[in-house]
Amino acid sequence: MTTPMRSDSEGRRGLDVEPAELTAAAGGDRPFGAATWRGIPVAEAIEDYRLACLAQAVDDRQLTLHKQGAACFHISGAGHEALLVGLARSLRAGYDWFFPYYRDLALALALGVTPDDVILQCVGAAADPASGGRQMPSHWGSPELHIVTQSSATGSQCLPAIGCAEAGRYIASHNLAGIEAHADEVTYVSLGDGAASEGEFWESLNTACQLHLPIIYVVEDNGLAISVPVEDQAPAPVSDLVAGFPGLEVVKLDGCDYFAVRHAGAEAIGRARFGAGPVLIHARVVRLHSHSSSDNQTRYRSAAEIADAHAHDPVQRLRDELVESGSLDAAAANAIREEAFAVAAEAGRDALRAPKPDPTQVMEHLWQLPAIPVPADPAGPGEPVTFGEAIRRTLHEVMAADERVRVFGQDVADSPDEKLPGLGGVFGLTRGLQRDFGDDRCYNTPLAEANIVGRGIGQAVRGLRPAVEIQFFDYIWTAMQQIRTEAATTRWRSNGAFSVPLVLRVAIGGYLRGGAIWHSQSGESIFTHTPGLIVMFPSRARDVAGMLRAAFRCEDPVLFLEHKHLFRQRYAMDPYPRPDYVVPPGLATTARAGRDLTIVTWGATVQRSLVAAEELAAEGIEPEVIDLRCLAPWDAGAVAASVARTARCLVVHEDTVTSGFGAEVAAFVAAECFGDLDAPVRRVGALDTWVGYDPGLEGATLPQTADITAAARDLAAY
Ligand SMILES: Cc1ncc(C[n+]2csc(CCOP(=O)(O)OP(=O)(O)O)c2C)c(N)n1
Ligand SMILES: [Mg+2]
Numbered sequence: 259m260t261t262p263m264r265s266d267s268e269g270r271r272g273l274d275v276e277p278a279e280l281t282a283a284a285g286g287d288r289p290f291g292a293a294t295w296r297g298i299p300v301a302e303a304i305e306d307y308r309l310a311c312l313a314q315a316v317d318d319r320q321l322t323l324h325k326q327g328a329a330c331f332h333i334s335g336a337g338h339e340a341l342l343v344g345l346a347r348s349l350r351a352g353y354d355w356f357f358p359y360y361r362d363l364a365l366a367l368a369l370g371v372t373p374d375d376v377i378l379q380c381v382g383a384a385a386d387p388a389s390g391g392r393q394m395p396s397h398w399g400s401p402e403l404h405i406v407t408q409s410s411a412t413g414s415q416c417l418p419a420i421g422c423a424e425a426g427r428y429i430a431s432h433n434l435a436g437i438e439a440h441a442d443e444v445t446y447v448s449l450g451d452g453a454a455s456e457g458e459f460w461e462s463l464n465t466a467c468q469l470h471l472p473i474i475y476v477v478e479d480n481g482l483a484i485s486v487p488v489e490d491q492a493p494a495p496v497s498d499l500v501a502g503f504p505g506l507e508v509v510k511l512d513g514c515d516y517f518a519v520r521h522a523g524a525e526a527i528g529r530a531r532f533g534a535g536p537v538l539i540h541a542r543v544v545r546l547h548s549h550s551s552s553d554n555q556t557r558y559r560s561a562a563e564i565a566d567a568h569a570h571d572p573v574q575r576l577r578d579e580l581v582e583s584g585s586l587d588a589a590a591a592n593a594i595r596e597e598a599f600a601v602a603a604e605a606g607r608d609a610l611r612a613p614k615p616d617p618t619q620v621m622e623h624l625w626q627l628p629a630i631p632v633p634a635d636p637a638g639p640g641e642p643v644t645f646g647e648a649i650r651r652t653l654h655e656v657m658a659a660d661e662r663v664r665v666f667g668q669d670v671a672d673s674p675d676e677k678l679p680g681l682g683g684v685f686g687l688t689r690g691l692q693r694d695f696g697d698d699r700c701y702n703t704p705l706a707e708a709n710i711v712g713r714g715i716g717q718a719v720r721g722l723r724p725a726v727e728i729q730f731f732d733y734i735w736t737a738m739q740q741i742r743t744e745a746a747t748t749r750w751r752s753n754g755a756f757s758v759p760l761v762l763r764v765a766i767g768g769y770l771r772g773g774a775i776w777h778s779q780s781g782e783s784i785f786t787h788t789p790g791l792i793v794m795f796p797s798r799a800r801d802v803a804g805m806l807r808a809a810f811r812c813e814d815p816v817l818f819l820e821h822k823h824l825f826r827q828r829y830a831m832d833p834y835p836r837p838d839y840v841v842p843p844g845l846a847t848t849a850r851a852g853r854d855l856t857i858v859t860w861g862a863t864v865q866r867s868l869v870a871a872e873e874l875a876a877e878g879i880e881p882e883v884i885d886l887r888c889l890a891p892w893d894a895g896a897v898a899a900s901v902a903r904t905a906r907c908l909v910v911h912e913d914t915v916t917s918g919f920g921a922e923v924a925a926f927v928a929a930e931c932f933g934d935l936d937a938p939v940r941r942v943g944a945l946d947t948w949v950g951y952d953p954g955l956e957g958a959t960l961p962q963t964a965d966i967t968a969a970a971r972d973l974a975a976y
Pocket of ligand 2: 481
């Protein structure tokens with residue numbers, strides 16, 4: 259295997275070559291350390307030239323591998339190198355935190371990613387340390403270097419980066435066992451000029467400035483987003499657009515001028531490191547190649563424009579400046595470049611021999627479910643509490659037990675005025691948390707769902723246990739990118755290196771009389787269709803407590819659906835369960851034993867199914883009611899065992915029938931329990947429309963007890 263061209267003198271970077279060799283490379287026997295050019299030590303500039311050459315060589319080698327058919331894809335960092343090696347000088351791998359994007363090859367190398375690592379990913383090798391052959395090339399990730407695994411979604415890294423910076427501040431001031439942070443660490447996040455159009459970038463700036471976070475934004479402006487010129491993206495350059503954000507230090511930079519980058523980068527990053535707040539570096543760079551191997555830039559860039567980009571090649575410029583200033587002789591510069599290409603070629607040869615991932619392992623690292631024993635009788639002492647009160651108490655319980663838990667979202671805080679109680683959530687479920695645990699453990703966020711979830715992800719990656727609240731399921735969609743693309747894929751895409759232990763509490767469901775279309779939605783099947791996401795949907799007080807406890811023991815994101823209609827229902831009340839009542843993910847419960855048919859249900863239709871069952875019992879039909887409780891993973895075994903006894907299956911849910919989760923259950927029963935069935939599998943759910951404001955409209959859309967009774971009766975008679 260090849261070695262990186264540069265290892266670390268202070269744990270981050272350094273030289274593999276001896277000082278004497280450097281002196282020779284510099285073209286004379288001048289004492290090297292003393293020489294500077296434009297205020298930068300020549301030794302460092304040469305070292306960075308070497309690194310920039312390596313980045314170009316590794317890039318070219320990947321392109322070759324792609325042309326040879328050994329790599330499926332290639333995306334180049336060429337044109338961005340001087341900026342990135344220059345900034346890396348002021349950053350600390352394994353100390354600061356990094357949310358780079360796919361053009362950041364030179365940064366990755368500067369932080370300690372090796373050419374072998376890069377090329378192993380390019381060929382999709384099992385030994386690719388960032389993803390085990392799961393991600394496209396240039397999707398960095400290294401827990402040791404603090405480079406957080408990234409998705410391909412442009413701009414979505416900005417919000418987890420904010421969460422990471424917040425977490426650093428919290429961890430550094432709380433002395434949490436086993437989690438480290440530094441008071442002077444910074445979080446680096448980079449993006450392209452195109453990605454700066456994404457809402458997540460803007461949502462993140464809001465919080466970066468409001469919390470005065472030590473975060474370094476680097477907008478690498480190469481003038482294009484694939485084919486779209488930057489002028490078509492926005493009415494002004496990003497550095498002008500962000501001018502109104504209070505406390506944001508904005509730096510405009512020629513990112514092709516290594517020496518300018520060194521000075522401005524050191525100044526800006528130093529400011530953030532010592533508490534002056536966020537920095538945005540807007541750096542003009544060039545894109546030397548097509549957007550990626552799937553693109554052909556000659557369709558939208560003239561030959562003159564492409565030639566102009568090459569005329570501004572920052573690596574060539576750095577070389578010329580070093581040579582013209584007498585800092586490096588031309589032969590030595592050539593030798594450095596040739597050595598870089600030799601290193602990349604060797605890495606390419608090694609990668610060609612590297613074993614591919616084992617296809618049988620493709621299901622690994624979706625999640626790592628906690629080993630929780632099946633709990634005994636949940637009966638707790640004391641008076642029954644409501645479903646909502648059980649949530650409130652459990653949040654108090656887990657926060658008291660674990661300082662890593664932080665609760666945040668819209669309206670979750672108490673009033674700062676001691677004479678007023680405050681809201682504590684629109685349903686009052688977080689009431690008292692801020693008063694009891696402090697305003698760095700429970701706090702309000704902007705009205706921005708992606709912001710809430712994305713910040714939770716960044717905190718979870720740092721080892722905290724964030725519990726975020728989405729006020730209404732109906733408004734979860736702006737956070738979908740963070741939930742599906744970021745939270746749910748993190749463990750899988752990093753081949754198990756990173757995880758997101760995030761509890762995502764969401765008020766869901768209808769039957770409210772007047773909730774209408776925007777406060778009545780279900781839609782859990784949209785989330786059960788997301789591998790890597792645990793989906794819980796309790797139906798009564800003891801389970802909401804036992805399952806919320808379990809959610810905090812999960813190392814992966816949990817969508818915890820809290821049905822609004824159940825918050826105050828008497829039938830959903832139970833004594834608050836003993837502390838050892840913890841319901842493992844994927845464990846159903848038999849809400850009513852029976853012999854004549856199995857009703858599989860969850861959430862608010864559990865009670866409706868129980869009422870229907872009692873009506874049928876009066877007719878001599880005894881349904882068994884299985885409350886699934888958890889939908890991902892779900893207890894197919896419990897359903898199969900019940901159907902083996904009853905030979906009939908009805909699936910009931912509040913969500914619309916078409917593509918509802920009932921379709922999944924029905925398909926399973928049809929395929930796996932066919933031999934036990936004496937009747938076709940039936941489903942009852944909402945009509946395939948929206949819930950209207952008028953109670954008559956609502957009643958017509960959502961499934962009612964009478965619908966369940968009628969379907970069950972039919973099925974029993976089949
Ligand atoms: C959310 C999202 N939309 C679309 C894409 C497809 N896509 C990948 S890169 C890219 C252009 C990004 O341009 P820019 O942010 O300027 O970065 P550059 O590639 O120029 O460095 C697009 C549209 C994506 N990856 N993610
Ligand atoms: Mg761009």
